[in-house]
Amino acid sequence: MTSPLNPAQLRAYFALTEAANLLQFAVQQQLRADGDLSYVQFDILATLADATRPLTMTDLADGVVYSRSGLTHQAALLEKAALIVRRPSPADHRATVVDITDAGRARLAEVLPGHVDVVREMLYEPLSDQDVDTFDDITGRIRDHMRAKPPRSAVSRRPETDEG
Amino acid sequence: MTSPLNPAQLRAYFALTEAANLLQFAVQQQLRADGDLSYVQFDILATLADATRPLTMTDLADGVVYSRSGLTHQAALLEKAALIVRRPSPADHRATVVDITDAGRARLAEVLPGHVDVVREMLYEPLSDQDVDTFDDITGRIRDHMRAKPPRSAVSRRPETDEG
DNA sequence: TATTGTTATACTCTATAACTATA
DNA sequence: TATAGTTATAGAGTATAACAATA
Numbered sequence: 001m002t003s004p005l006n007p008a009q010l011r012a013y014f015a016l017t018e019a020a021n022l023l024q025f026a027v028q029q030q031l032r033a034d035g036d037l038s039y040v041q042f043d044i045l046a047t048l049a050d051a052t053r054p055l056t057m058t059d060l061a062d063g064v065v066y067s068r069s070g071l072t073h074q075a076a077l078l079e080k081a082a083l084i085v086r087r088p089s090p091a092d093h094r095a096t097v098v099d100i101t102d103a104g105r106a107r108l109a110e111v112l113p114g115h116v117d118v119v120r121e122m123l124y125e126p127l128s129d130q131d132v133d134t135f136d137d138i139t140g141r142i143r144d145h146m147r148a149k150p151p152r153s154a155v156s157r158r159p160e161t162d163e164g
Numbered sequence: 165m166t167s168p169l170n171p172a173q174l175r176a177y178f179a180l181t182e183a184a185n186l187l188q189f190a191v192q193q194q195l196r197a198d199g200d201l202s203y204v205q206f207d208i209l210a211t212l213a214d215a216t217r218p219l220t221m222t223d224l225a226d227g228v229v230y231s232r233s234g235l236t237h238q239a240a241l242l243e244k245a246a247l248i249v250r251r252p253s254p255a256d257h258r259a260t261v262v263d264i265t266d267a268g269r270a271r272l273a274e275v276l277p278g279h280v281d282v283v284r285e286m287l288y289e290p291l292s293d294q295d296v297d298t299f300d301d302i303t304g305r306i307r308d309h310m311r312a313k314p315p316r317s318a319v320s321r322r323p324e325t326d327e328g
Numbered sequence: 329t330a331t332t333g334t335t336a337t338a339c340t341c342t343a344t345a346a347c348t349a350t351a
Numbered sequence: 352t353a354t355a356g357t358t359a360t361a362g363a364g365t366a367t368a369a370c371a372a373t374a
Contacts, residue, residue, distance in 0.1 A: 124173055
């Protein structure tokens with residue numbers, strides 16, 4: 001247990017971290033410049049645009065790994081900007097259904113081309129089609145593994161409280 | 165220009181984004197739980213511990229892609245916790261040299277095993293040695309490409325100011 | 329004049345806890 | 352009693368601009 005990472009693991013971890021940070025930074029700049037959206041706001045709009053059924057606040061919070069209060073805050077901002085609408089769910093009167101508006105879809109359309117450009121230029125320019133397939137396979141397996149493994153479990157290696 | 169991403173590119177981008185977010189979230193939790201450090205603070209300490217020569221605030225800010233004021237803030241926190249020391253540079257009286265303390269190295273040592281565990285469990289458990297080599301190669305090329313390509317250039321596709 | 333670093337300040341993001349209302 | 356969502360609030364992180372000191 002706690003054996004060190006081998007050199008290739010270490011290198012790849014650092015490269016991944018740095019690349020992901022640089023990409024995220026560039027994407028955030030682009031979304032802000034082209035559509036005055038934070039990444040989370042973009043994610044919410046994109047999720048709503050893709051959804052085949054109406055989504056509730058809880059549905060959205062699950063997708064974004066977000067506290068509900070944080071989502072309420074972001075939804076309030078998006079609603080103030082007229083990009084989404086919230087209405088009480090007819091099925092469950094406790095729930096709130098969130099819809100993307102035409103303005104929301106328009107904003108998404110404004111932002112998407114630049115988003116794709118950034119991803120292609122930064123992430124895919126140095127990769128061949130063969131590389132992309134390999135990268136797709138590996139990242140897919142990593143993501144599936146992370147989804148399956150509850151991230152919290154690996155975290156706290158300290159006893160919660162011994163005293164008291 | 166602005167041709168869409170192909171399916172494999174799109175899948176890999178989503179997988180990468182989700183995996184990187186989950187990994188970052190877990191790492192942040194671990195660093196906070198095991199050593200009461202934010203990721204940026206950990207990054208600063210690790211950079212100082214690895215450095216072969218004394219680093220200035222500007223050296224550090226360059227490595228972390230950080231505003232100088234933000235770095236000053238984080239350095240003040242780390243210094244208050246006695247994990248680093250700042251002193252005027254003898255060579256350039258404008259500059260501040262930052263040193264990691266014994267306590268800083270000790271804190272790093274407390275945190276590193278758990279950090280490595282999280283990375284191995286989340287990132288490398290589903291990969292063979294062969295996969296790791298491939299992954300190392302591809303992520304390394306991506307990072308080098310991103311470093312070479314100034315991230316800002318791809319960002320603003322709006323004219324700065326036409327009026328005034 | 330340009331550069332290093334700090335300070336003052338303000339804004340955004342996020343989370344916790346308390347709360348309302350429905351189920 | 353449990354769940355959906357909001358509100359109030361507080362804390363952390365980051366950035367901009369103004370500033371002081373030095374090159």
